[in-house]
Amino acid sequence: MIREITVILVGQQTPLRQALTALNEGGLGCVMLVDGDQRFVRVVTDGDLRRAILASDDLDQSLAGLAPVTPLTASEDTSAATARQVMNRAKVVHLPVVNADNRPVGLFHLPSMDAPILLSAPHMGQEERQLVAEAFETNWIAPVGPHVDAFEAELADLVGMDGAVALSSGTAAIHLALRLLDVGPGDTVFCSTLTFVASCNPILYQGASPVFIDSEPESWNMSPGALERGLTDSRKRGKLPKAVICVNIYGQSADYDAIGRICDAFDVPLIEDAAESLGATCGGKASGTFARFGIYSFNGNKIITTSGGGALVSNDLAALDRAKWLATQGRDPAAHYQHSEMAYNYRLSNVLAGIGLGQLRLLPARVEQRRAIFDRYRNGLHDVPGMDWMPEPNWSRSNRWLSVCTFDPDVVGLHPYAIMRQLQQHEIETRPVWKPMHMQPLFRDAPYYAHDEDHSVSDRLFLTGLCLPSGTGMVAADQDRVIAAIRKVLGA
Ligand SMILES: Cc1ncc(COP(=O)(O)O)c(C=O)c1O
Numbered sequence: 001m002i003r004e005i006t007v008i009l010v011g012q013q014t015p016l017r018q019a020l021t022a023l024n025e026g027g028l029g030c031v032m033l034v035d036g037d038q039r040f041v042r043v044v045t046d047g048d049l050r051r052a053i054l055a056s057d058d059l060d061q062s063l064a065g066l067a068p069v070t071p072l073t074a075s076e077d078t079s080a081a082t083a084r085q086v087m088n089r090a091k092v093v094h095l096p097v098v099n100a101d102n103r104p105v106g107l108f109h110l111p112s113m114d115a116p117i118l119l120s121a122p123h124m125g126q127e128e129r130q131l132v133a134e135a136f137e138t139n140w141i142a143p144v145g146p147h148v149d150a151f152e153a154e155l156a157d158l159v160g161m162d163g164a165v166a167l168s169s170g171t172a173a174i175h176l177a178l179r180l181l182d183v184g185p186g187d188t189v190f191c192s193t194l195t196f197v198a199s200c201n202p203i204l205y206q207g208a209s210p211v212f213i214d215s216e217p218e219s220w221n222m223s224p225g226a227l228e229r230g231l232t233d234s235r236k237r238g239k240l241p242k243a244v245i246c247v248n249i250y251g252q253s254a255d256y257d258a259i260g261r262i263c264d265a266f267d268v269p270l271i272e273d274a275a276e277s278l279g280a281t282c283g284g285k286a287s288g289t290f291a292r293f294g295i296y297s298f299n300g301n302k303i304i305t306t307s308g309g310g311a312l313v314s315n316d317l318a319a320l321d322r323a324k325w326l327a328t329q330g331r332d333p334a335a336h337y338q339h340s341e342m343a344y345n346y347r348l349s350n351v352l353a354g355i356g357l358g359q360l361r362l363l364p365a366r367v368e369q370r371r372a373i374f375d376r377y378r379n380g381l382h383d384v385p386g387m388d389w390m391p392e393p394n395w396s397r398s399n400r401w402l403s404v405c406t407f408d409p410d411v412v413g414l415h416p417y418a419i420m421r422q423l424q425q426h427e428i429e430t431r432p433v434w435k436p437m438h439m440q441p442l443f444r445d446a447p448y449y450a451h452d453e454d455h456s457v458s459d460r461l462f463l464t465g466l467c468l469p470s471g472t473g474m475v476a477a478d479q480d481r482v483i484a485a486i487r488k489v490l491g492a
Contacts, residue, residue, distance in 0.1 A: 009034050009104060010063060012041065017059040020049055028112075030094045032104050033063055039102045042069050043094050073098045074108060079425035081116070083108040116427040117482060120301040120402060123366070123473040128358030135351045143328070145350030151357050152311070158360065159278075159286040161294065161313040163320045166348035166356070167327055170275040170297025170310035174245065175202035176323045176346065177271045177293040177312060183208050183242045190230060192222045192247040192254075192273070193436040193448065194458040198297075199247050199273050200437055211241065212438040214451040215458045218393045221254035222246045223457065224262055226449040231266045240268055246291070247273040249434070250390060250467070251303065251370070251401030253282035256290035271295065275310070278303055279367040279399040287399075288313055298352075303366050303401050304359035306352040367399045369472040373479065374400040377468055380483040384492045386411025390465075404433060406464040412490060416466040419489055426485040433465030 008026035010019050010033055023031050023046055033041040044063060052066060053059065072090055074083050074097045083095050087110050097106035135147055148166050156164040167173050183189055185207035191200045193212035203210045213230060216223035227244065234240045244263055246254050256272075263270045274280075274288030275297035281287060288294035293316075298309035314320050325331075330343025348356070378389050386408035392398050407416055420430045436458040438448035450456040469482055486492075 008032055008107075009038070010044070011036070012064040013062045015060045015062055016049060016052055019044060019063055020059075023049065028094070028107065028109050030107075032096055032107070033066070034104065038104075040071060040073060040096060040098045040104045042066070042071050043092075043096060045094065071096075073102075075099075076105060078108075079427075080108070080113060081424055081427050084110070084113065084116070084427070114427065114481065117429060117469045117474065117478050118471060119429045119431055119467060119469055121471040121473055122300045122305045122307070123471060124355075125358055125362045127361065128355045131354035131358050132351055135354045140350040143345075143347035143349050145353070147350045147353035147357055148348060151348070151353040151360065154357065154360050155296075155311055156313060158363065159289050159294075159313060161289050162315040163317050164311050164313045165320050165323045165327065166353055167310045167312060167346045168348055169198075169308060169346075170273075170295050170299065171198040171202060172327070172344065172346040173293075173295035173297075173310040173312040174199065174271065174273060175205055175344070176326055177295060178202050178206050178208070178243060179326060180293065180319050180323060181243050181269050181271075187242040188234070188239070189243045189245060190227065190241045190268075191245040191437065192249070193438045194220060194249055194434055194461060195247040195273070195437060196275075196434055197437065197440070197442070198275070199245055200443070203245075208242065210437070210443060210446050212436070212443065212446055212448045213244075214436075214449060214456055215249075215461065216255070216451055217457050218391060219252055219255060219396060220249050220390060220457075220461060221252065222259055223449075223451040224255060224258035226451050227259060228262050230447075230449040231262065231268065235266065240266055243269050243271055245271045245273055247275075248277035248280065248287055250398070250404050251277050251280050252390070252392065252398035253277060253280050253287045253290075253396050255393070255395070256282050257395070260290055269293075275299075276302065276401045277399055279363050281397045283395050292316065293319070298356055298359070303370060303399055304356070304363055306348065306356040306359070309348045309352055309356060311348075366472050370400040370403075370470060371398070373470055373472070373474065374403040376476070376479050377403050377405070377483065380480070381405070381486060381492075384487065384490060387490075400470070402467040402470045404465055404467050406461070407466065407490075409464065414490070416464065419466055419486070422489045423482075423485055426481070428482055428485055429469060431467045433461050433467065435462055 008031040010031045030045045093110040095108040152164040183206045187208040189203045194215045214226045270291035272291035272294040277287040294313045296311045298306040326343045327346035332338040388406045390404040
């Protein structure tokens with residue numbers, strides 16, 4: 001990243017001709033001007049030299065005649081990420097690195113720097129652009145149209161449900177599911193604690209109260225034991241929850257055999273938050289299809305994306321019709337815009353559904369690619385002491401949306417947060433495992449059922465887990481860079 005600079009240091013008495021030769025040999029598009037003590041004066045770019053020649057037409061004049069500039073420099077501990085930010089802000093491609101004595105010791109050269117590696121960047125295929133163009137050509141620029149219809153049909157078909165409703169987000173889908181189940185003020189809704197806040201915010205939209213359920217260690221998803229304890233307590237108090245939202249974290253299904261059985265026994269409807277797990281399976285059946293309502297997200301960071309979007313799936317077609325009606329402002333059947341119920345503007349645009357259609361057709365390939373990314377990490381880091389991986393029970397086939405590892409703090413001596421900060425210096429984006437909802441200030445008063453009464457699995461996962469870059473747009477060399485950086489950070 002930091003280039004050797006000995007060949008491109010030039011003194012103030014150097015003639016333009018010689019500076020041009022040095023610049024040519026350096027191949028970085030600049031030389032560095034230093035004073036008699038070898039202290040940094042300024043960067044001289046090929047543009048600076050060209051302008052000096054045009055102004056005087058004298059190749060033997062010295063660099064001392066160049067106009068002074070305010071020098072922009074980095075220190076020896078400046079990270080690549082910070083250097084990139086400084087250069088982008090200043091609109092320059094060279095950033096000299098100077099030591100404490102202001103002597104040049106290196107150079108950040110933007111075009112030769114490795115690109116940042118992101119956590120889960122969108123990955124477009126060939127067909128999406130053409131499908132979006134089709135929406136433009138036919139002028140279906142609206143939250144209805146043939147792409148929306150086709151997207152819903154193909155999604156329902158792919159996962160094996162009777163119907164799907166395309167929406168503006170996964171959050172909207174959860175909100176509509178709660179509305180369809182008549183969740184309202186005074187109700188409680190059980191929800192997995194180890195998730196993104198979008199799983200449970202809609203509980204608050206409906207004026208209801210969440211109760212959080214811990215994970216179990218086998219899949220990191222909702223603990224059947226904790227769920228059963230919570231439901232038993234609720235029954236004793238004479239008020240069962242109106243719904244259970246079970247989340248499939250990081251692309252892995254929860255244990256629906258057990259969870260479905262428990263919800264049925266207490267006669268509480270289940271919503272499956274499969275925002276992260278489209279393409280995964282549980283016992284061979286598609287993720288998102290185990291509950292009365294399943295939801296998916298097509299946010300930009302998901303395994304497939306519509307840039308932003310979501311879907312509600314169900315075998316209850318009457319409920320899906322009502323969901324569509326609620327998602328389009330709940331118009332009564334009258335031409336004069338009559339409304340009898342509060343509703344929402346939650347439909348997916350036909351333009352974005354075009355992106356979704358192209359992406360949906362890539363889903364099987366994307367699942368295999370994400371799984372291969374996970375395997376490459378696991379193989380490349382198998383010998384690092386104290387490092388472990390998100391498990392995959394034998395009834396589950398995860399889509400490995402994100403590759404997640406854990407670090408035993410007693411062995412590694414570093415919290416994942418510290419590892420994340422150090423990887424950031426290498427322009428590698430990672431994230432700690434979701435902060436559980438029962439630990440969030442927003443939900444400080446919400447009841448919580450841990451896996452064992454004296455052992456919270458999600459607390460431990462939050463303290464030890466780290467999500468690694470998992471986008472399918474990465475190439476093997478990117479992953480090797482991540483693996484090498486992790487080894488360096490851990491001294492392994
Ligand atoms: C588990 C989970 N549930 C719900 C959502 C909400 O999806 P969206 O961002 O499409 O609203 C997300 C993702 O953002 C998620 O990760």
